[in-house]
Amino acid sequence: MFDRIYIEEAARSHSRTRAILDRFPKAERIECERYGEVFNPKRQDFRAQKQNPALILAEKHGKRVLPTPPDYGLGGDRHFYFSHMLNCLYDCRYCFLQGMYQSANYILFVNFEDFIGDIEATVAERPDDRSVFFSGYDCDSLAMEGVTRFADAFLPVFERLPNALLELRTKSVNVSTLLNRNPIPNAVVAYSLNPEPVANALEHQAPSVDARLKAMDKLVAAGWQIGLRFDPLIHFENGIAVYEGFVDHVMNRIPAESIHSITLGAFRSPKNVFKKMEALYPKEPLFMGNLQLDDRGQVSYSEPIERELIDRVSARILEHSDPARFFPCQ
Amino acid sequence: MIHFATALHCEAQPLIEYYRMKPSGGVGRARFFEGENARLAVTGVGALAAAIGVTALAQRHTESGALWFNVGICGHKTLELGEALIANRVSSENHPERFFPQPPVTSVWPGCALHSLAQPSAEYVDGLAFDLEAYGFFTAALCSTTLERVNSVKIVSDNAAHPAGERLDKETVSRWISAHVPDIARYAEALQSALPHSETSKTAQAFRTSVEATMRFSATERQQLLDRVRKLDALLDSDAFKSLNELLETHGDAKSLLKSLQDRIDAESLRKTVAGADV
Numbered sequence: 105m106f107d108r109i110y111i112e113e114a115a116r117s118h119s120r121t122r123a124i125l126d127r128f129p130k131a132e133r134i135e136c137e138r139y140g141e142v143f144n145p146k147r148q149d150f151r152a153q154k155q156n157p158a159l160i161l162a163e164k165h166g167k168r169v170l171p172t173p174p175d176y177g178l179g180g181d182r183h184f185y186f187s188h189m190l191n192c193l194y195d196c197r198y199c200f201l202q203g204m205y206q207s208a209n210y211i212l213f214v215n216f217e218d219f220i221g222d223i224e225a226t227v228a229e230r231p232d233d234r235s236v237f238f239s240g241y242d243c244d245s246l247a248m249e250g251v252t253r254f255a256d257a258f259l260p261v262f263e264r265l266p267n268a269l270l271e272l273r274t275k276s277v278n279v280s281t282l283l284n285r286n287p288i289p290n291a292v293v294a295y296s297l298n299p300e301p302v303a304n305a306l307e308h309q310a311p312s313v314d315a316r317l318k319a320m321d322k323l324v325a326a327g328w329q330i331g332l333r334f335d336p337l338i339h340f341e342n343g344i345a346v347y348e349g350f351v352d353h354v355m356n357r358i359p360a361e362s363i364h365s366i367t368l369g370a371f372r373s374p375k376n377v378f379k380k381m382e383a384l385y386p387k388e389p390l391f392m393g394n395l396q397l398d399d400r401g402q403v404s405y406s407e408p409i410e411r412e413l414i415d416r417v418s419a420r421i422l423e424h425s426d427p428a429r430f431f432p433c434q
Numbered sequence: 435m436i437h438f439a440t441a442l443h444c445e446a447q448p449l450i451e452y453y454r455m456k457p458s459g460g461v462g463r464a465r466f467f468e469g470e471n472a473r474l475a476v477t478g479v480g481a482l483a484a485a486i487g488v489t490a491l492a493q494r495h496t497e498s499g500a501l502w503f504n505v506g507i508c509g510h511k512t513l514e515l516g517e518a519l520i521a522n523r524v525s526s527e528n529h530p531e532r533f534f535p536q537p538p539v540t541s542v543w544p545g546c547a548l549h550s551l552a553q554p555s556a557e558y559v560d561g562l563a564f565d566l567e568a569y570g571f572f573t574a575a576l577c578s579t580t581l582e583r584v585n586s587v588k589i590v591s592d593n594a595a596h597p598a599g600e601r602l603d604k605e606t607v608s609r610w611i612s613a614h615v616p617d618i619a620r621y622a623e624a625l626q627s628a629l630p631h632s633e634t635s636k637t638a639q640a641f642r643t644s645v646e647a648t649m650r651f652s653a654t655e656r657q658q659l660l661d662r663v664r665k666l667d668a669l670l671d672s673d674a675f676k677s678l679n680e681l682l683e684t685h686g687d688a689k690s691l692l693k694s695l696q697d698r699i700d701a702e703s704l705r706k707t708v709a710g711a712d713v
Contacts, residue, residue, distance in 0.1 A: 107540050108522070132545045134522050134534065142534045145581065151630045152582040155538040207536075305708045340708040386632055387668035393696075393703030 105251070108132045108158035110209070112139045120214040121161045124251060131159075138162075143190075143207045151384045153208035154195055159251075164188075164213035169222045172238060178292075178365050178431055180236035180269060184226060188213050188254055189243035194275060195308040197390055198336050201242065203377035210248070216257045223261065227268050237262075240273025240294070247276040255281045263288045271331060275310045277319040287327040292364040294331025295320055299350040302338050306390065320358060329364035334421070335433065336371035337413045339394055339405050344413060348420045355424035366421055369433030370413050372404035435500045436622050437575075438474040439488050441567050444604035445506045446476045448612035452619065461490040481526065481550050481570030488574035499631045501622055502584045504571040507591035507607060508548065509598050511558035514590065516610045518617070519563055521548035521586035526569035528552065533572045536581040538628040541621045543614075548586060556597035563588055582629060587618055637675050638667035645691065648682055655688045662695040669702040 109131045115121045116135070125133065136142050139162035164187075172183040190211040192201055213219070227235055239245045239258070249255055255272060259282075262270045270291045282293065295316055298306070303313045311319075320330055332354060337347060355363075371390070373381065375397055382391040396406045404410055418432055436453075440446040446467070449455070455467035455474055463478040464487035473495060477487025484504070513519065522545035524533040547562050550569035558564070568586040575584045589610045592598040642663045651659060666675060678695075685691040 108545070110534070132522060134545070134547070136523075136532075136534065141532060145534075147576045147580045148536060149580040149582045149630070152538045152580070152628070153536050155628055156540075158536070209536075301708045338707060339704065341705050343708075386664060389669060389703040389706040392665045392669065393700035 106131045106159045107156060108134060110134050110136050110139070110142050110158060110160040112160070112162040113137050114163045115161045115214050118161075118163070118214045120216065120253075124159075124161060124212070124214075127251065128159075136160075139211055143205065143209060143211060146206060148206045150202060150206070150208045150380075157191065158209045160209050160211045161214055162211055163215045164218065168219050169226050169237070175433060176238075178236050178269070178271070178367075179428075181233035182230065183236045183238070185238040185241040186219055186223065187242035188216065188219060188239070189248065189252065191242070192244045193247040194244060194310040196275075196310060197306040197308065197381075197385065197388055198338065198371055200373055200377050200381075202384055203373070203380035204242075210243075212248075212252055216254070220258070220261050223268070224265070227265050231267060234267055234269065236269045236271065238271045238273065240271065244274050244276055245272040246274040246278055246281075246293075249276070249278050249281050253281075259285065259288060259291060262290055266290055273331075273333065275307065275316060277311045277315045279319050279323055282328060283322060283326050287329070289329070292329045292331045293320075293323055294333050294365070294367075296333045296335065297350075297354060298334070298336075298338065299346045301346065302340070306338065317354070317357060324359060324362040328362075330358055330362050331364050332358070332366045334366070334368035334417060336369055337417060338371055338390070339409050339413060344416045347413075347417045351417060351420045351424070355421070360425065363425065363429060365429050365431060366425055367431045367433060368414065368417055368421065370405055370410045372398075372402045375401050375403055378403040435495070435497065436472040436626075437488075437491055437495070437500050437502045438472060439477055439484060439491070439502070439504050439567075439571050439575075440474065441477055441479045441484065441506050442604075442607070443476050444607045445611055446474055447608045448615045449474055449505060449618075452615045462486060464490050466491060466494070477567070480552070480566050481528075481568075481573075483570070484567035485570035485574040488571055489577065492574070492578040496578070498579070499629070500579065500583070501625055501629075502571075502575040502579060503618065503622065504568055504575075504586040505611060505618065506565060506567060506588060507602075507610070508563045508565040508588035509555070509558060509592040510546070510563045510590045511560060511594050513563075513593060515593065515596055516613065517590045518543045518614045519546040519548075519588055519590070520544070521546065521563070521568055521588065523547040524550065524568050524572050524586060526550045529569065529573075533569075533576070533584075534581065535584060535586070537585065537625065538582055539621070539624045541587075542617050543587065546588075548588065554592075554598040556592070556599055558594050558597075563590075583625070585621075585625075587614070587621075589614060634664060635667050635672070635675075637672055638663050641675065641678055644679070645682065649686075649688045649691065651688045655692060658692050659688075659695075662692065662699060665699050666695065666702070669699065669706055 177183045453469040453472035455469035458466045458468040465476045467474040475487040475491040520543045
């Protein structure tokens with residue numbers, strides 16, 4: 105899986121580092137002082153690296169749990185995100201991660217115990233509040249579970265924190281960690297979903313939509329709460345009708361009582377991130393037409409296109425769902 | 435195109451023969467050679483000479499996408515004489531910054547940290563190779579390309595059993611390098627296949643030239659034209675692109691032409707976003 109593993113000096117003796125190195129005995133091991141030496145240099149080609157990313161094992165210092173942007177919520181009192189990994193196994197062409205970092209290598213922060221301490225401290229600040237923690241902002245929460253054992257480590261923590269909610273955001277069908285343990289009511293397995301033509305064209309290396317739906321069936325049967333994330337909606341020929349049919353297909357399949365929440369948002373990107381994505385993939389039609397720079401500094405579809413996409417798909421979702429579970433991104 | 439840099443002519447000779455390169459001048463102490471698929475600089479010994487030679491070669495040939503290879507000899511405590519390694523970390527005794535090459539494909543050689551010294555040394559350290567040029571080579575090459583395209587392949591010429599300072603003849607060095615040239619060529623081919631490259635088609639270049647000859651563009655409009663032609667080049671097949679020439683007959687000024695081009699981009703991208711994604 106990895107030809108090269110970089111090991112940050114601070115993480116060298118961590119038990120999680122040793123366990124991962126034992127799993128990949130053939131990988132070339134390269135020592136670095138700080139992960140930034142490998143990850144941050146400017147003269148890197150994200151697209152080239154994406155073909156054979158290396159793993160960087162490091163420790164995360166400084167702020168590990170951060171508040172989400174104001175529009176990003178699931179109805180809790182407070183919303184936070186944390187990133188035990190940077191970068192994703194998959195290669196979705198619309199994903200902001202392509203324009204976010206210089207490197208496509210994966211960073212795994214092995215000091216889970218420090219993240220857990222920070223989450224517990226954040227909850228303890230206001231124990232009566234409903235605090236939501238998003239784990240899949242800078243990576244897919246479950247795609248590398250076999251290597252990271254992330255869910256295995258964090259689900260027992262949230263089991264002890266009933267007022268906190270953990271969102272595992274994923275496209276992965278690697279759900280055995282979840283199926284091998286009892287579900288907890290304050291964790292939601294949130295699947296990013298797009299209709300098959302969009303997934304085939306833009307979600308490279310990700311499991312098929314059908315495979316994701318089958319994984320969701322298993323999770324539902326085991327009692328897990330599911331999140332549906334129709335995000336980003338993509339504008340394409342006859343796209344709205346395709347999305348409407350897709351919403352019907354998904355929501356007729358997943359029982360309403362198992363759906364924790366539904367979100368949606370149209371494709372958008374901060375301007376600087378968009379510029380980098382466009383430079384990486386200069387022939388990508390997704391980045392070419394019907395887009396504008398809006399007054400928030402975001403590149404997004406022109407207002408009438410975005411409005412119609414959001415309104416029509418929202419309306420179809422609300423034909424199936426209680427509005428209290430629906431959180432469209434603004 | 436592959437750009438090689440070696441310190442010595444005896445290191446270069448097997449590459450010059452393999453890639454059928456011919457002398458193509460020089461700058462200062464650096465001597466250049468050029469073939470159909472490769473260019474080479476014999477830079478002279480040391481990091482500074484390597485940096486100067488590489489910079490001069492890069493300035494002569496500014497096309498993006500070239501691979502860069504530093505090929506030469508090194509010291510290593512335990513590897514046998516004549517064995518090859520590829521640098522996975524490049525450091526210098528004079529600079530704090532270190533380079534971590536990021537090859538998108540694997541090579542046949544073991545990866546090894548490489549430390550560039552100012553002078554040859556017979557003091558060896560476990561797991562570390564020593565040379566005189568790689569740091570200067572990386573510093574200069576990275577001014578014109580990225581870490582995925584810069585490589586240092588070194589052949590062990592001294593080790594703890596045969597320390598630096600023992601007599602080394604040019605023929606032996608050439609023979610050692612020569613043994614690894616086919617692997618270097620295969621690795622370079624694999625890298626070239628793996629690395630992304632995109633260029634504008636001749637049809638698109640011709641269209642842009644004829645548009646610029648027909649109408650006046652401000653600097654901003656010229657940039658917009660470049661950007662829109664690049665996009666249409668990706669979205670349209672050759673025949674469809676040629677039909678854009680009709681726009682020159684129906685549009686008299688830059689603004690209206692640019693608007694028509696953008697309308698076409700909006701329509702085509704709507705059709706092709708889901709059908710023709712750029713993998």
